[in-house]
Amino acid sequence: MSYDTQTPQSPQAPQVAVRNGLGTAALVLGIIGTVSGLVPPLFWLAGILGLIALILGLVGRGRVKRHEANNKGVTTTGAILGLAALILSVIGAVITITAVSEAVDEINKAVEDSAPKDPSSTAKGDAGKKDIAKGLAAGDMAAYDDLKVTVSEAKPYKPSQFAPGHTKGNKAYQVTVVIENSGKEKFDATLATLNARAGKDGVTAEQIFDDRVGTGFTGTILPGKKSTVVFAFDAPKDAKNLSIEVSPGLDHEASQWELKIG
Incomplete structure (x- = not known):
């Protein structure tokens, strides 16, 4: 009589599906984020991708610990690259903001330099305290950043018989205008005009x-150095004042002198 002897078999452990997707995604996003971080203007992209890669990497490591995934190296590398991308994004933001700020400062400086320069009045005695909007007096100086302009008092002038600009019956007056170059560059005096x-x-x-x-x-x-020129102007016989406007050039505002005549 024979008996069949069977060895009892232990139940097999249930199979757990390997879920490596998060680790792989973390690695890919970490690489892209790190590369983006090397280009300062793309700091915003590096920050976004780095944050996502770091989160996915940390979640992926949790799966590895629970034996739900087996790509520990990939997941860890993705998390590290995500952190690196975040750091690079901060550095890129600082560099970009600094560069933009410096560019704006340069533009503002260029605009200020190209704007007409306001003259400030300096003069002999108490005349320098006058409001320049009311006009300067004879001998007063209009001081710019790089120039100084002075107009003398008006003196009677006798033009030649057929001098252009003089009308018979009117009176002629001469003024002496001095332009001094107080800057560091030579000044093109031909740009100066008078009215x-x-x-x-x-x-x-x-x-x-x-x-x-x-x-x-x-x-x-x-x-x-200075340049001195004498100008003569024709005025009606009964005129009591002569307004002289000097424009040193395109980069300078005109200044005006109110002179007594008659």
């Missing part, structure tokens, strides 16, 4: 040209 008005109605006072006056400013003025 004049006379009387209470402010009629145009024509500039007189003859063999003694009318040439205007010419050439350049070196730093520390």
Whole structure:
């Protein structure tokens, strides 16, 4: 009589599906985020991808500990790269913000430099305390950043018989204008222009040209040097004042002197 002997078998442990997707995603996003972080303007992309990679990497490591995944190295590397991308994003943000700030400062400086420069009045005695908006007096100085302009008092002038700009019956007056270059670069004096008005109605006072006056400013003025020119203007016989407006150039605002005549 025979008996079948069977060895009892222990039940097999249930199979757990391997879930390596989070670790792989963390690695891919970490690599892209780190590369983006090396380009400062892409700091925002590095920050986003780095944060996601770090989170996925940490969650993936949790799966590895629970034996739900077996890509511990990939998951750890993804988390580390995610952290690196976050650090690079902060550095990139600092670099980008600093660069933008410096660029804005340079633009503002360029705009300020290109804007017309306001003259501040300095003069002899108490005349320098005058409000420049009301006009300067004879001998007062209009001081710019790089120039100083002075207009003398008006003196009677006798033009030649056929001098252009003079009308018979009117009176002529001469003024001496001095431009001093107080800057560090040479100044193109040919850019300086003068205009004049006379009387209470402010009629145009024509500039007189003859063999003694009318040439205007010419050439350049070196730093520390001056240029002096005499101008003559035609005014109505009853005019009591002569307004002289001097514009040193395109980069400077015009200044005005109110001179007594008659």
